[in-house]
Amino acid sequence: MSKKILLIDYENIQQIDLSVIEDIDIQVKIFIGKSQNKIPFSLVADAQRFGTNFEWIKIDGNGSNALDFHIAYYLGFLTRIDQKSEYIILSKDKGFDPIVRYVEKKKIGCKRINSIVEILGTQKQPSINPAHMTKVLDNLKKIDKAKRPRKRITLHKHVISLVKGLMTEKEVTEVIDELFITGLIGEENNRLQYNLD
Numbered sequence: 517m518s519k520k521i522l523l524i525d526y527e528n529i530q531q532i533d534l535s536v537i538e539d540i541d542i543q544v545k546i547f548i549g550k551s552q553n554k555i556p557f558s559l560v561a562d563a564q565r566f567g568t569n570f571e572w573i574k575i576d577g578n579g580s581n582a583l584d585f586h587i588a589y590y591l592g593f594l595t596r597i598d599q600k601s602e603y604i605i606l607s608k609d610k611g612f613d614p615i616v617r618y619v620e621k622k623k624i625g626c627k628r629i630n631s632i633v634e635i636l637g638t639q640k641q642p643s644i645n646p647a648h649m650t651k652v653l654d655n656l657k658k659i660d661k662a663k664r665p666r667k668r669i670t671l672h673k674h675v676i677s678l679v680k681g682l683m684t685e686k687e688v689t690e691v692i693d694e695l696f697i698t699g700l701i702g703e704e705n706n707r708l709q710y711n712l713d
Contacts, residue, residue, distance in 0.1 A: 518602045525607035527583045531689050534562035536632050548574045549583050599624050608696050608703045630696035644694050657712050666708050
């Protein structure tokens with residue numbers, strides 16, 4: 517079985533539950549933006565459990581896609597020295613997909629995932645209340661295409677206001693993750709794209 521190496525785009529995904537993968541033999545590398553100075557204690561505590569299989573990588577420099585370029589460079593560097601491992605990029609940004617396809621053509625295992633639970637496989641992913649998913653989907657479909665939330669943070673706030681206490685913060689995150697996993701929502705260049713119609 518190939519070793520797994522997880523590269524996390526922390527600018528793109530900040531709600532990360534590393535405890536989900538603590539029983540898996542995996543190396544985790546979290547890429548932090550230059551101006552990201554606040555990391556939740558729970559994430560730091562979870563990271564410590566991985567010992568030497570965990571690395572924080574704070575990028576040098578700001579700018580559009582600066583962190584993405586760092587991940588792409590790092591992916592190239594790692595695949596040059598180790599072509600037997602499986603490389604997983606955790607990011608909702610579909611801008612990584614061309615480089616993932618390129619690496620796969622070189623016969624190196626590589627994929628992009630929208631949620632950390634995708635590493636577990638479908639059997640172990642959390643079950644989402646179908647009524648919650650239906651409520652969110654029906655609402656988004658009713659909104660004019662031009663007026664749907666365009667940023668992840670806006671979508672998250674929209675869903676929270678929509679459910680008004682019927683769902684926990686974790687459930688809201690899981691529903692949004694599922695929309696990305698199933699391809700109903702995508703993201704490119706920090707803009708959400710909807711495939712609901």
